[in-house]
Amino acid sequence: MKKAIVDGLGAMGSSIAENLKSNRFFVTGIDPDPDTIETALIENVINVEGHFDEATVADADVIVLSAHVPYIIEAMELLKKLPVKENAVIVDIGSTKTEIMKHAEGLDNFIGGHPMIGTDQEGIDNRNKDMFIGAPFFLVGKQIVATRASSMLKSLGSIFQLMSAEEHDRLISGISDLPHIVAFAMTDSVDQILPNNQLTWQQRVAGGFKDTTRIANSSPDLWTGILMTNQEQVLTAMDTMIDTLKDYRAAIADGDTKVLNNKLTNAQEIREQVGESKND
Amino acid sequence: MKKAIVDGLGAMGSSIAENLKSNRFFVTGIDPDPDTIETALIENVINVEGHFDEATVADADVIVLSAHVPYIIEAMELLKKLPVKENAVIVDIGSTKTEIMKHAEGLDNFIGGHPMIGTDQEGIDNRNKDMFIGAPFFLVGKQIVATRASSMLKSLGSIFQLMSAEEHDRLISGISDLPHIVAFAMTDSVDQILPNNQLTWQQRVAGGFKDTTRIANSSPDLWTGILMTNQEQVLTAMDTMIDTLKDYRAAIADGDTKVLNNKLTNAQEIREQVGESKND
Structure with a gap:
């Protein structure tokens, strides 16, 4: 069974988590809000609550960074110091890529992501595990990681598209x-x-x-x-x-x-x- | 029973016709397209087909001009020569008012109308007699005719608003x-x-x-x-x-x-x- 970590269980993050869980991933969820975690557990969005510790990270095949941009960057810096699995994929879903890509150096498994979903509804209660179907999901980074990312997140049903940051x-x-x-x-x-x-x-x-x-x-x-x-x-x-x-x-x-x-x-x-x- | 003439049975015209007919008006429909007239008769949008002749016009309490602008103007010129009832209302629904208001002189019962309905679907098959509910219906002309028009077309459920052409x-x-x-x-x-x-x-x-x-x-x-x-x-x-x-x-x-x-x-x-x- 493949393992995923989803950091940030807002509308998009929880949608990805639920999608992966219902597609045979074991999903560890991270969120600072206890109510969100409770909902995520009760409503089968995630398998367990967790943190970015050595054991959890070492075991993950895909790590989704779906918090706000400053927290994405914080998580990227943290992950540089942790034992990420060799073929794992770390992907964010922030809407701007310039700043995030500056922090990608030294994080080989990282690829910038930007799913084109125009949701203005926030929070786990507005999740929809099918929201990505047929929508573009832009990837910014190396081809090899992009291929791995689109394979790992295949169940989202997005149209993955690799391009340069510019x-x-x-x-x-x-x-x-x-x-x-x-x-x-x-x-x-x-x-x-x-x-x-x-x-x-x-x-x-x-x-x-x-x-x-x-x-x-x-x-x-x-x-x-x-x-x-x-x-x-x-x-x-x-x-x-x-x-x-x-x-x-x-x-x-x-x-x-x-x-x-x-x-x-x-x-x-x-x-x-x-x-x-x-x-x- | 009040009587109405609706000239032009496109999406909006036929919606008004059907609305008036279902609100106890006897509705005479005018349209150059025989298929449209057939549909209007079969589907109870109008009571009878008719024309702008002396007898029909003399009997009408409300005359709705809902054809394209050149035909609205043609009808206005024609109505100047016909025996319009004293307290009848003639109202158009064209989206520009400047040109139409130029032809309003000498047609005392006329008031310019502009229902704010953003329909891009054309034709009688796209009618909906409730499409005007809650939508603004601008009136351009004299207060006394505006009052009569909003009373006569009350069943549309529009929000009538009188203003100057400018x-x-x-x-x-x-x-x-x-x-x-x-x-x-x-x-x-x-x-x-x-x-x-x-x-x-x-x-x-x-x-x-x-x-x-x-x-x-x-x-x-x-x-x-x-x-x-x-x-x-x-x-x-x-x-x-x-x-x-x-x-x-x-x-x-x-x-x-x-x-x-x-x-x-x-x-x-x-x-x-x-x-x-x-x-x-």
Whole structure:
């Protein structure tokens, strides 16, 4: 029987733990919250509670670091001093990779991970062991460890994709950072466009506005951190967006129906290819 | 028994027709498509098929113009020559009001209408007589006709709101036009940020990107028309958005965590108030 350690039993960590346990892994869970551990034990998310001690680590085939970024880094430093099994895999699931990869040196079995799951629900009660099915799971690091990681975590049903840290950060700036900035900025802008309006927000809004700004109701603290961590790529992405808006603006100001129509058609054709997924 | 005429039995028109019919109106339906009329008759959406002739118009308490904008205008011109009942209400449901209101002069019983329903499904088969419940229904015109219209269409369950054409256009620029432009422009931008990327779109995308760009999969022809019709307000809205993005960019470029956090917090607090509705 293979053995796993899952450090951090939030919504994603507990989902991975439960998935592995129901796929014949013996799962040791780590979490600072006693209620979370109790739930995890009662509801069969983990086999036992544990810690990063020599015996547990020496025995583990896969170690999942699913706490918040500072704790992931703390765990990485700790694991450097412990007897990790030769072919074991250590994988994190933090959403930024730059800082974490700095600490990966000297931890040969480590691979950076980033499952693309847009969950805004936190905690073990919001787990779902099938949440990873069909969703991309980006891996940053060495091919050999990536292959081992995707084999070990096969039961998640993710689409594993290896890339460089730089490629990851550019990708994330486009598909996650920019949409969040834009959602915040548009909520802000619409509030400026409609100042002292007598209508309540609830009456003002149409489906389009709600869809496009939904993720502006995300944690400001979390997003301040994420955006600052990926500063360079975020600025490039924002410049592209501002320039594109200026192009659209020029077409509208000129009353150039043909140019505007071409731009909208181009975007619509791209968006049509994206489609929807069952994660939506 | 009150009498209604519904001209244009698309998704919205047929929803209104069915709603009125099931609320004790005798409904005459008009539509150029024989299949639509057949469905409307068989499925009890309307009582009879009809036309804008003297007898039908003279008898109607409410006339709903729910065809495309050029046909709405055609019908308005036709109705100016027909014997509309003294206290009858003529209401359209087109999404732009500027052009339509130009033709309202000389048609005393007319009020411009704009139900805020974000349906991208077309045709009578996509009707739902409850789709208007709790959704804003903007009215543009005279108070006395607005009062009559909201009384006559009470069974829709909409939240009726009277405003000036200018107020309507500014409102729409913020809650509908800008979100659409931004969705198109962001789809375009992300494609520029990730050129020659080896990942397929399906693998690239996260929930945040999909949510914020979903409405970019709208008809480019339709939106070219809508944006050009509301040109002045759209340009003002775009300027606000571009300036807001520049402010955010400056905070990120300066590494000013506090300023960025304040901006995100402000936007998040606004967005939180908006909430969701069952129409989403």
